Amino acid sequence: MEYKKELQRLIEDFKTNYLPSVSVDLVIFGFHDGQLKVLLLRWKGTEEWCLPGGRIRNDENLDDSAYRSLRERTGLREIFLQQFYTFGDVLRYKHIDQHETLRKLGLPEEAVHEFANRDVSVGYYALVEFENVVPTPDFFTDECRWWDINQVPTLLFDHNDMISLALKTLRRQLSYQPIGYSLLPDKFTMPDLQQLYETILGQSLDRRNFQKRMLGYGILERLEERKFGGAHKAPYLYRFDKEKYEKVLAEESLFVG
Structure with missing residues (x-):
């Protein structure tokens, strides 16, 4: 009722x-x-x-x-x-x-x-x-x-x-805007970011090319901290520069070239 x-x-x-x-x-x-x-x-x-x-x-x-x-x-x-x-x-x-x-x-x-x-x-x-x-x-x-x-x-x-x-x-x-600000923790590694892109795209990406492109985008800040505990060399931690990230979103700057 x-x-x-x-x-x-x-x-x-x-x-x-x-x-x-x-x-x-x-x-x-x-x-x-x-x-x-x-x-x-x-x-x-x-x-x-x-x-x-x-x-x-x-x-x-x-x-x-x-x-x-x-x-x-x-x-x-x-x-x-x-x-x-x-x-x-x-x-x-x-x-x-x-x-x-x-x-x-x-x-x-x-x-x-x-x-x-x-x-x-x-x-x-x-x-x-x-x-x-x-x-x-x-x-x-x-x-x-x-x-x-x-x-x-x-x-x-x-x-x-x-x-x-x-x-x-x-x-x-992904070809013209960054992804990740709302999907990753505040501090993350480059492999974490690459894993996000690969999961969304459903395909593997070349590690060196991906890192070069992401750093060239100007939205990441590399920290003096590293992530320890893995089987490989401890990678640096990064975080997004929120102001630059939002600027790129607004301008829809090309990501791939």
Whole structure:
């Protein structure tokens, strides 16, 4: 009974305070120890998974809506978040048709109309260090957790396509903007940074060329500290120069040449 009351309240809230047929979806990438993961939600009482996201409030800017959804699912505030595509196909039920999707979700009759309408969704991707995240489900879901990027199940709607395109966009971004400020600890080694790039790109990089390019970018500060405890010579620790890093992001300076 409480569930039905809260559901009805949310439906009325959507009708009154949110834009109809426009939503945001978030591809939240998490990196830690050489693993790239994506955050997914499991709908109540089902084994069906999807991306986090939500509707946009009438008095809310689009980006603000995406940041709000991101905070609600991760508990984090200062996160790299970027819009990457608008999904507006007439049929966005890619793997499971609309009728079967709504049946699987077990939505009561009064809620079906709200979810059956055509939605245009603005896709964003975010980059986080996933150990800093507190995955939090929403009202419609029982579970929020990380999935390895290579083990993502068949998702509801067109969310598999969203992940694929977000990953392609992220990989392209590596050619003109730095990545790592929100994904690495404050102090890190050059091998740590290279491992991050290799994980995202899905391929190995030449160590010398990578180091030369990164240092030539002018955004790293080498510290007088070394990281000890490994099998090889203790590498120097680095950190990002935040001011220079943000300047490069703003200017979109070319990374590869």
